[in-house]
Amino acid sequence: MSEDSSSSLMVVLLETHSSMWIQADSQPADQRHLSAAGLLEQAVGFLNAFLLLSDANQLAVFCIHASTSHLLHLSPGLLQTRAKDKALMQDTLGLEIIARIQDIMQQPETDMGGRPALAGALSRALCFIRGQWGGSAEEGQRLKALGRAPPRLLTIASSQDAPQQYIPTMNAIFAAQKLGVVMDTCMAGPHESAYLQQAAHITGGQYLRPSKPGALLQYLLTLYLADTNTRKLLKYPPSPGIDFSASCFCHKNPIDMGFVCSVCLSIFCENVKECSTCGTKFDLL
Amino acid sequence: MDLISYLEGLPPSVVGALYSSPWTCRAVVRGIPPLAKQYVMRMVLLDQGVAEGVIDAWPKASARSQHATAMRKLGRLQLLTLVPKGQQASVLATLPPRDNERAFRLHPEVQRQLRKALVSGVAAQSQTLSQSVNRALPSSAQLEDHAVRQWEGLLSFLHGSTPQPPLLASEGPKPKLDIIKLLQSAQLQQGNRGKRELTASGFRFMLMDTYHQLWLLLRAYIDLAKNQSGAELASVVSFLLQLGGHEAAQPISLASMQANERDICADLALLGLLLPFRDGEGGSWACPTRLAMALGGSGSAEAQQEVSQGYIIVETNYRMYAYTSSTLQRAVLDLFVRCEAVLPNLYIGTLTRESVIAALAKGLDSEQLLTFLRRHAHPRALQRSPVVPEVVGDQMRLWQAQTRRLKSDAAQLYQQFGDVKVWRASVERAKELGIWLWDHEPSRRLAARVEGHPQMREFIRSQQ
Numbered sequence: 182m183s184e185d186s187s188s189s190l191m192v193v194l195l196e197t198h199s200s201m202w203i204q205a206d207s208q209p210a211d212q213r214h215l216s217a218a219g220l221l222e223q224a225v226g227f228l229n230a231f232l233l234l235s236d237a238n239q240l241a242v243f244c245i246h247a248s249t250s251h252l253l254h255l256s257p258g259l260l261q262t263r264a265k266d267k268a269l270m271q272d273t274l275g276l277e278i279i280a281r282i283q284d285i286m287q288q289p290e291t292d293m294g295g296r297p298a299l300a301g302a303l304s305r306a307l308c309f310i311r312g313q314w315g316g317s318a319e320e321g322q323r324l325k326a327l328g329r330a331p332p333r334l335l336t337i338a339s340s341q342d343a344p345q346q347y348i349p350t351m352n353a354i355f356a357a358q359k360l361g362v363v364m365d366t367c368m369a370g371p372h373e374s375a376y377l378q379q380a381a382h383i384t385g386g387q388y389l390r391p392s393k394p395g396a397l398l399q400y401l402l403t404l405y406l407a408d409t410n411t412r413k414l415l416k417y418p419p420s421p422g423i424d425f426s427a428s429c430f431c432h433k434n435p436i437d438m439g440f441v442c443s444v445c446l447s448i449f450c451e452n453v454k455e456c457s458t459c460g461t462k463f464d465l466l
Numbered sequence: 467m468d469l470i471s472y473l474e475g476l477p478p479s480v481v482g483a484l485y486s487s488p489w490t491c492r493a494v495v496r497g498i499p500p501l502a503k504q505y506v507m508r509m510v511l512l513d514q515g516v517a518e519g520v521i522d523a524w525p526k527a528s529a530r531s532q533h534a535t536a537m538r539k540l541g542r543l544q545l546l547t548l549v550p551k552g553q554q555a556s557v558l559a560t561l562p563p564r565d566n567e568r569a570f571r572l573h574p575e576v577q578r579q580l581r582k583a584l585v586s587g588v589a590a591q592s593q594t595l596s597q598s599v600n601r602a603l604p605s606s607a608q609l610e611d612h613a614v615r616q617w618e619g620l621l622s623f624l625h626g627s628t629p630q631p632p633l634l635a636s637e638g639p640k641p642k643l644d645i646i647k648l649l650q651s652a653q654l655q656q657g658n659r660g661k662r663e664l665t666a667s668g669f670r671f672m673l674m675d676t677y678h679q680l681w682l683l684l685r686a687y688i689d690l691a692k693n694q695s696g697a698e699l700a701s702v703v704s705f706l707l708q709l710g711g712h713e714a715a716q717p718i719s720l721a722s723m724q725a726n727e728r729d730i731c732a733d734l735a736l737l738g739l740l741l742p743f744r745d746g747e748g749g750s751w752a753c754p755t756r757l758a759m760a761l762g763g764s765g766s767a768e769a770q771q772e773v774s775q776g777y778i779i780v781e782t783n784y785r786m787y788a789y790t791s792s793t794l795q796r797a798v799l800d801l802f803v804r805c806e807a808v809l810p811n812l813y814i815g816t817l818t819r820e821s822v823i824a825a826l827a828k829g830l831d832s833e834q835l836l837t838f839l840r841r842h843a844h845p846r847a848l849q850r851s852p853v854v855p856e857v858v859g860d861q862m863r864l865w866q867a868q869t870r871r872l873k874s875d876a877a878q879l880y881q882q883f884g885d886v887k888v889w890r891a892s893v894e895r896a897k898e899l900g901i902w903l904w905d906h907e908p909s910r911r912l913a914a915r916v917e918g919h920p921q922m923r924e925f926i927r928s929q930q
Binding site for chain 2: 235398406407408
């Protein structure tokens with residue numbers, strides 16, 4: 182029991198936001214740049230590799246889309262009814278995911294210009310993990326006492342951080358930390374992501390922005406395939422300097438220095454008379 | 467015992483042929499240690515070889531022993547092959563490059579199959595079934611029933627609680643498999659028809675998990691098949707593994723198979739791995755049961771859980787409650803538990819010194835007994851940690867240690883030393899050589915291990 186305690190469930194968040202397609206495909210396709218289709222292809226290769234490694238391994242894939250998050254794939258073992266699993270098992274994993282994405286792209290989006298819903302997708306994935314793993318706080322504690330680790334959460338994103346989502350994203354990260362979920366994050370786009378860096382740092386996962394995105398699959402296989410138990414045996418690259426900068430609560434600007442409420446620790450970029458979060462009056466100034 | 471150790475013993479040409487099947491590759495990758503899995507996956511996309519120094523740098527310093535095990539396993543399974551000297555140029559080398567460093571690459575066939583699997587997954591071909599087949603499709607309860615009946619029938623025949631090997635009740639091609647011969651060639655049973663008895667490995671077999679039991683029997687089956695019909699080993703193995711790759715209730719059409727595959731199917735139906743049935747138009751089909759799916763698995767704990775429901779609770783007072791109505795499971799427990807009461811759905815017994823030592827005398831091991839108890843623990847018992855109370859586990863280990871208090875060494879006794887000085891020098895010499903066992907001064911006797919006898923003889927002669 183002790184040796185087999187790591188979880189066999191991996192929850193994956195894949196970014197499928199339209200800006201990713203535009204941004205990725207405007208670049209020439211070579212080692213340095215990865216087309217959106219290439220990104221999907223390589224991510225699916227990684228998912229296949231994960232399923233290949235053990236018959237107990239299970240997968241849940243969600244997409245991070247504009248303002249929404251959809252379920253792309255669920256391993257048959259996680260489904261409730263048999264009828265559903267027959268319907269879903271017709272295609273290979275890759276074809277199924279691509280078909281689902283096409284469906285989603287064709288849906289009339291209520292908010293086409295919306296930013297990728299990273300925070301929403303994270304919350305959804307955490308809710309899903311909570312439902313799968315234990316279901317209640319007591320059950321989770323019991324599993325933890327038995328040495329069972331909760332599922333892993335891997336995020337593959339390529340868009341820049343959206344400062345508006347700072348608070349919900351950080352809340353989701355802290356929730357994951359409390360659950361004991363290890364968050365692996367991979368930034369396939371050209372910009373570093375402070376949020377994803379912090380997510381991996383806080384929850385004990387790995388963050389990576391590949392210097393050669395064209396070889397994404399090799400990075401994924403090397404860094405993210407091992408479960409938490411096997412990781413104890415392998416060397417990992419030292420974490421790079423992590424960008425801990427916060428965003429202010431009033432204008433959502435990323436700041437290096439600001440004002441912090443002495444009661445609730447809310448962050449502001451300018452001196453305010455009253456904390457907008459907890460209502461404390463600062464009459465000293 | 468399982469697939470992996472079977473493959474380790476095969477010559478390169480045979481293994482090469484086996485690895486050309488995606489099912490074998492999948493089963494092998496699932497069966498190797500976790501660290502070895504990571505190494506394989508790191509190398510799967512690389513076209514060039516990887517220098518040994520690079521691979522050695524992957525694990526942490528604290529994981530040396532696991533690394534050595536993983537590398538040994540990969541080597542023995544021939545998953546890693548040496549890059550020939552001439553092609554060293556295209557190797558991912560350490561910096562700075564060392565002279566004469568060995569370099570490895572994945573077995574080319576395995577690499578090809580794994581790359582394919584990454585692109586498309588190793589899912590069984592899904593097929594559209596006609597209405598008549600769908601209507602005749604056995605329900606999951608029927609499948610389960612068949613698997614349990616055949617497999618338990620086999621085990622209780624092996625154990626001796628039923629006189630006849632299981633027969634195939636359902637329709638379909640008649641199996642040619644001789645169960646008695648199979649059990650004997652697997653060295654689980656000995657004796658002739660009149661008087662059969664379990665061997666020591668047979669006793670151990672009864673306590674194994676289903677996955678290892680299956681593979682042990684199938685290995686014997688593969689060998690039998692090779693001797694009897696000269697069937698191609700590779701085709702038999704990859705067919706078996708392919709079965710394991712099927713989803714439950716995904717029927718296989720017997721009509722599309724070759725004759726030898728159809729024979730295998732019939733034999734496997736007898737073992738409970740397949741359930742044959744006929745569709746409305748008279749076509750022959752077979753449906754894999756959960757036993758067949760266990761084949762392609764890795765035998766991991768979680769996969770095991772699905773194969774069998776736990777039923778055993780062990781208490782700190784050595785009492786054991788087993789919620790089972792199966793005569794087979796009771797018979798297995800009788801091997802090492804003193805039965806106190808049997809109720810319709812409950813078996814109550816005590817782990818006593820006598821019952822456990824009797825089991826140890828039959829060739830079982832206290833660790834095996836404990837693993838058995840843990841593996842079949844009742845879901846309620848699983849919530850405790852440890853699952854089997856520590857005091858019970860320790861006591862069982864102590865009982866085993868007691869049976870091993872005596873140890874025998876082949877020895878040579880030296881006596882009638884004329885001079886006490888010679889005796890003393892001989893004792894010293896024996897201790898120097900590391901073969902000293904016992905000495906007794908008043909009678910001037912000395913016992914030493916027999917392998918040092920020539921040196922001792924020389925020495926004593928030279929002293930006199």
